[in-house]
Amino acid sequence: MMRGRMVIVWLLTLVMVGWVMVSSPVQAVTISQSCALEVVEDLSQRGVFDETMAQTQRDYYMSHPEQYPLSLGEQVRGVLTFANIIWVVASFLIVLAVVWLGGIYLVALLALIPIEGYEILAYGVCGGLILANKSEFWALPGAIAINGVWAWSHGLHPKTFENFYTKLKTNPITFGSGVLTLLWGGMAIAYQSSVFGFLAILALEAFFGFVVTVTPGVYSFGFRSRRVIPYATFASFALILVYAAHLQGWITVPQFSIFQRGVFYIGTFVYSLGLLIWSSKWYSHERPWMYPVLQIGAIASGVGALYFGTILNIGTFQGIGGTFFFLYALEKYFELPWRQELWAWGTLGLALFLWGSAWVMQNYPEFFLWG
Structure with missing residues (x-):
């Protein structure tokens, strides 16, 4: 009262x-x-x-x-x-008054609808947003939200999806990212949108094994397992080669331009990260000869990124490749067989290396991500 x-x-x-x-x-x-x-x-x-x-x-x-x-x-x-x-x-x-009356009379009525009804409604809303007026503005929330609805369905029907993935001999991330690649790729072509093209390449890299993990205050980039790193690295490198040829006019497919930004950003990042991990001494190589071959490949890749990124005017390839080439050099320095009596010299060498790297970054910022 x-x-x-x-x-x-x-x-x-x-x-x-x-x-x-x-x-x-x-x-x-x-x-x-x-x-x-x-x-x-x-x-x-x-x-x-x-x-x-x-x-x-x-x-x-x-x-x-x-x-x-x-x-x-x-x-x-x-x-x-x-x-x-x-x-x-x-x-x-x-x-x-409407909210008040809704709380009195509608809550009990809405509770009678089964949860599957709201699940179908959620898919319908996402589909409606995607198809509404053929507008990219409305389609983007629906395209992103359908990923959350898909995850919700897994929580509602865990056994059904588990049996489904077992029959297909796959897992939720691989299957889901494959579906999103087709969905977002189709939307990119339908709307002629580079935004959906970027999302499609991101989903494709997730299909290859690339993952981004977000926890409070921490963003982690990596791969689902050691086994997928070579495949994801080769697949990303193949994408870069195809789009480098497309950029030079050797491949003329009009729809390729929609996905170009995603390939040179996400594809180059995944390729460089995969090669950095794969060429590490701490990666368990199945064959002894692979380690020296990978070092040659990593060095050639870094030099190639700086050279061809400049010649072909691909700034993202040049910046991301240069950054990971620096990380590769830093990784090799830590892989040296340091002994305790050499730690002081190692620290001095590290300091000089970082000092020289900072000078290069200041004078040639175009070769790094932060340039």
Whole structure:
């Protein structure tokens, strides 16, 4: 009861404040239309202007609102009329009443609908957004939200999906990312959108094994397992080669341009990260000869990224490749067989290496991600 009285008191206060603002005179602090008309009226009353000249001046000031606008008080009074205040209060009360009545009568009714009904509704909303007016603006929320609805379905029907993946001999991430690649790729072509093209390449790299893990304060980039690193690295390298040929006009497929940004950003990143991990001494290589071959490949890749990125004018390939080439050199330094008595020299060498790298980054920022 007390809360109801307080609401009524606040509403009445709002109405009274609005009435005072409307009825109280508000003086302009700048030269406005009203000020100019007052000056004309004053000059007319003192005989400086005759009636014809005064009317001419009035017409001039009123026909040039961009030079002599209404004063702030006049503009505010034009909006904060008593009728408008009543309109706002009434609108607020209507929304409050509808929500209140909905809470009383609709909650019990909505609880009768099975959870599967809301699941179907969620897919319908996502599909409606994707297809609504063929607009990229509406399609993007639906394209992203359907990923969350898909995860929700896994929580609702865990055994069904588990049996489904077992029959296909796959896993949820691989299957889901494959579906999203086809969905977002099709949307990219349908809408001619590089945004969906970027998302499609991201989903494709997830299909190859690339993952991004987000925890509070931490973003982790990597791969689902050691086994997928070579495949993801080779697949990303193949994408880069195809799109480098497309950029030079050797491959002419109009739809390729939609996915170009995603390939040179995400594809180059995944390729460089995979090669960095794969060429590490701590990666368990199945064959002893693979380690030296991978070192040659990593060095050739870093030099090639700097050279071809410059020649072909691919800034992302150049920046990402240069950054990972620096990380590769740093990784090799830590792989040296340091002994305890050499730690001091190792620290000095590391400091000089980092100092020299900082000088290179400052003078040649185009070869690094932060350039």
